[in-house]
Amino acid sequence: MEYKLIGPEHYKQVLEHLRKSFFADEPLNKAAGLCQNGCSNPELEDHCLEALQDRMSLMAVDEKASQDGKCKIAGVVLNGILRAGDTSKALEKLEETCDADFRKIFELLHRHNLKYNLFEHFDVDAMFDVRILSVDSGYRGQGIANELVRQSVAVAKKNGFRLLKADATGIFSQKIFRSHGFEVFAEQPYDKYTDADGKIILPVEAPHIKLQLLYKRICNEGKDREQAQ
Template sequence: MGANHSDRAIHFLRKFFFKDEPLNICVGLLDEPGSTCAELERYCLESIQDGVSLMAVTPDDQLVGVCLSGIVKKEDAEDSKGDSLEECANPKFKKILNLLTTVSKECDIFQRYPHLDTVLEIRVVSVDNAYRGQGIAKALFDQTKKLAKELSVPMVRVDCTSHYSAMAVARLGFQPIYTLQYSHHLDNSGQPVFQPEPPHSCVKTFIMHVPT
């Protein structure tokens, strides 16, 4: 997926991902019908610019799946999400970015695996509701792993904020290496920042080693 596909991908995500993602729902990010979040869309567009995102299309060119990924280098790891957090003007989306930043710091992938210089990070995966259960997400993950191998990136990482996405990723053979319970992620007054509906109780980081 290139920059020329950005508008098409964002339109798809508005329809099938933004309004259904548990944390987006939890903070009321898109409460009004037809509302958008410029900061969330900018976050997605920045991933597309890395050139490792994928689309799934039917033979008649209908877009049915999107997988947004980015390359994270060891020397940039500490600053990548922190910069976005500082620049975010949307208080609701800033809560989500703060969680992702916390997960990255506490998981500390490059400290945990000191031989790594780069990681391919899957950030958003979404499939058209009408095409779910047909192996599209698996195909997007498989192609992402192939892309990592072609680029000599030895690890693919994904943070799952949804119980269902975590189960799906585990079925694909990814290993869980870090878990943060939402009940343990607190605001300044000691209250949980996120209280999503069950069964969503935590964010999990998964990895897969890629032979290069």
């Protein structure tokens, strides 16, 4: 398996991978009924392209299965740069969307991030945001997701980030992030996320029971090293 940065020439294939391996099965997407397996969702694809354009996302490629100049993508991790104020702007923009299911998902994510402000807590202006982790069903169980996260940490270090964050929506990604030194900053149980009438907004299926906001500090500056001791 070869791991490489995702460039613009790969965007179409990455989106094809996500339609088949992530969009329908991700816990929040599935709970909201956002889209069917293999189908597109314009709002979600725009969200993915926004991360890809930061040029810090990675893919795992099975070179042996690649053919006719087209690489076989086994997994991807979409990483973006999150700056102070971005989440507030994204929440405002969300009011313009006509997709009620998409709005349900990202209202939860954005409001959870605003409630627990990592920028203020860690005194940073920007964070390395691990947004989507996806592995093709035919390649699961081979450590690909672990390696994608490991290499994402390396990319963050190389680009001078002091803090990584991830909104982990399912139990499997939560375990992977914690195994790489991410710590839980805040949680939101799905059965406690309700509307004014007490109805659960996103009825996520077990074993996925909560959203976790996770973080990892990178001690790549003298100040950070002193604080970590």
